[in-house]
Amino acid sequence: MAVNTTVEVVLPAMGESVTEGTVLEWHVQEGEAVETDQTLVEVSTDKVDAEVPAPTAGTLVRIHAAQGDAVSVGAVLAEIAPGDGAGPAAGGNGGVPTEDPEAGEAQAPAAQGDDAPGDGAQGEVVDILTPGAGESVTEGTLLEWHVAEGDSVRADQTICEISTDKVDVELPAPGAGTITELLAAEGDTVTVGQVIARMRAGAAAPARPAADGSGNGPAGEQDRAGAASTAVPADARISPVARRMAAAEGVDLSAVRGTGPQGRIIKADVEAQGNGDAGGRAATAPTSGTKTQLKGSAAMLARYMDESRSIPTATSFRTLTVTTLTGRREQLKAAGHRVSFTHLIAYAIAKAVQDDMPVMAHHFADADGKPTRVDDDQVNLGIAVDVEKKDGSRTLMVPVIRDAGRMTFPGFVEAFGDLIARARTNDLTADDLSGANVSLTNPGGIGTVASVPRLMVGQGTIVATGSIDYPVGLGAIGEQIGAEKVMSMTSTYDHRVIQGAESGRFLKAVEERLQGEHAFYDELFAALGAQLGSAPRPP
Secondary structure (H helix, E strand, O other): OOOOOOEEEEOOOOOOOOOEEEEEEEOOOOOOEEOOOOEEEEEEOOOOEEEEEOOOOEEEEEEOOOOOOEEEOOOEEEEEEEOOOOOOOOOOOOOEEOOOOOHHHHHHHHHHOOOOOOOOOOOOEEEEEOOOOOOOOOEEEEEEEOOOOOOEEOOOOEEEEEEOOOOEEEEEOOOOEEEEEEOOOOOOEEEOOOEEEEEEEOOOOOOOOOOOOOOOOOHHHHHHHHHHHOOOOOOOOEOHHHHHHHHHHOOOHHHOOOOOHHHOEOHHHHHHHHOOOOOOOHHHOOOOOOOOOOOHHHHHHHHHHHHHOOOOEEEEEEEEEOHHHHHHHHHHHHOOOOOOHHHHHHHHHHHHHHHOOHHHHOEEEEEOOEEEEEOOOOOOEEEOEEEEOOOOOEEEEOOEEOOHHHOOHHHHHHHHHHHHHHHHOOOOOOHHHOOOOEEEEOHHHHOOOOOOOOOOOOOOEEEEEOOOEOOOOOOOOHHHHOOOOEEEEEEEEEOOOOOHHHHHHHHHHHHHHHOOHHHHHHHHHHHHOOOOOOOOOOO
């Protein structure tokens, strides 16, 4: 007996804190040829989105995880047949072929009929299982079937929707074939791994009158359904509830315009048609707007923001003049060093926490039900970065400079630049995005005067800096009257482990460094090998 060998594509490790991810998008389909290192699939974790490459050239013969599936690190995502792609025929993602040694003999005569399955795995009965949706999810509710028994389906076509207490999941067909059994009804509670349907792989749908969706409706209803849906396009998206209602009421579905997602015909459309409304009228009815499900990093960001509401925060404000900061930066630029305001401010924050106010990096934890203050003994500084994704949408990433308070300024700038560059190209690892205990966000770059940002779980404080400009009302005359430009800073902190007086002293310590105290610029210039010029003077 010939043995076909395939290469498994597994979800790679993406950091110590990452145990699972969500399949965002497959870039190839079963049967397609792939090259070594070609991107096969995009996977999102709660830290980072990653592209999984092909480990070898060949043919993708089986996809095990559908878009939207939660998969664990090390789980098999797909299989590749190296070379010319000779490999086992796919049962589809999540499909488990039913092994019955007698089934092949019993079905052998069918091979001479027009509807006989092809070679390989065609004709095999495949179990369709409730997918996993994360370690904490064990069951869900079957919301709606998108197919009925006897329907032909394409690989990855959505066949039903399942809701859990964490997420709603669209379950795709594990391959092309015909649905033979629906084993769970809409509204049923189904457990992860439960067989909820079966399909015959590769078999064409036998000719039959359109049924009411349940496969066992009265003959009269089936006749009406056939009459009502004879002209409905094969690829029309129709809710099973709508199909059953149309069958019962004798509504011609070909005359109904769907107002559901992707033009799907839903119950309300059939009701409107049955009440005499024109098919197009339902489409012009008032709607509640466009709804887009958040996925991947956007969904994780939303979850983090929800979690942040559990932190009792307070905020301190401070306004400082920036004459010294601006002047010292100009001196560095003149000496050939590309240094930004954010470089200087972030480094001042790291040094102030490390040397004067380590309490600002303390964060809260619940240890066996007891409130606990955690001291990491180092400053792990998160830098908020606004990132544009490939689809044009924007997201927030916060890469972390570890032990920033003990770094020299050149080392700090190098680490800063590396993280920001990799954030822009989506090359950050999960470890790059975890462990911050202090963060900096700089909305001042877009003109924001002051900001009170959200504090994430696991952090002690987040600093926000505002725009650098003349005080409000003096923009037009500030230079003429000799006014100094200013910048606001806020410190939003966890009030369970940090008090207001500590936050105020922390902002003062940051300002002192930016004004040149504590030999801040002396050490910084020396580390860069630059000559420290005379102190900048106010206008």
